[in-house]
Amino acid sequence: MASETSQDDAPKQAQRDDKDGELAIVGRSVTINRPRHELFAFWRDFSNLPQFMHAVEKIDVTGDRSSWTIKAPVGQHVTLETELVEVVENEVLGWQSVEGSEIKTKGRVTFEDAPADRGTVVSAEIGYEPPGGDLGRLFAKIFRAEPNIQARHELKRFKMLMEAGEIATGANHHANDGEH
Known part of the structure; x- marks a missing residue:
């Protein structure tokens, strides 16, 4: 019988996309081959x-x-203020x-030991409600990717x-061609 485990870094079965009051919630999980306490400590320092x-x-x-200072098109920025509302050491933020x-937002990240000593399962649920008007249109441009795709990519980068200690990119850097 085939294993239910996917080679995908942010498997679809862990996806959650629903509403909590007025906030759209996007959830994804990824297994990372690192100890739970290391991943928690890294994420706990929001900087x-x-x-x-x-x-x-x-x-x-x-x-x-x-x-939080969020990049916006044309060199602009959006700022939002958050506060921690739940901290369970090495388990939940x-x-x-x-x-x-x-911007109205909330998030929750959980850290659980993966089966068979494969590291840690990190699950993130992020909810946000973009504001109206010009700021809302700006926010939509910032997050132009479908939220589930964006959440998946962020967890893969994490x-x-x-x-690996770095984030691989597929970008070609032609500006430095010929320079050694």
């Missing part, structure tokens, strides 16, 4: 997240609050936007960073 989250330029952390943020 690390821009290393694999494509649209996030920087995150400034002050205690349990974070200020949960956050949500604070009152007055330009996996590459944690397992």
